[in-house]
Amino acid sequence: MFFVVSISIKIYSQNIYVFDDKFESSLIQLGFDSGPLYDYVSKVNINAITSLSIRRRDIYDLNGIEIFTALTYLDCNSNR
Numbered sequence: 001m002f003f004v005v006s007i008s009i010k011i012y013s014q015n016i017y018v019f020d021d022k023f024e025s026s027l028i029q030l031g032f033d034s035g036p037l038y039d040y041v042s043k044v045n046i047n048a049i050t051s052l053s054i055r056r057r058d059i060y061d062l063n064g065i066e067i068f069t070a071l072t073y074l075d076c077n078s079n080r
Contacts, residue, residue: 015040020061026054043067054079 018024018041027033032049033041046068053075060080065071 014043016043016046016064016067019063020059022057022059023054023062023064026057026059030054052076 018027018039021037021039024033024037024039024041027041027046028035028037030052032045041064048070049068050070051073052068052071053073055075056078058080059076062076065074068074
């Protein structure tokens, strides 16, 4: 007789998906990520960011910004 036991384990991703290459490139330029561009940013690198200024960088999608939980100031003026 065989029994199958299923155990559910939640694995939390250590990387955050960032769709827009210009957004990821900006995070690299600001020292919050390292290259090359591969559409992900380490969660460890962004957990403590409280202020982010990414003005005039031609960014059109801020997908992933919701994971910046410590963020209290965001300046994304003059982007698409």
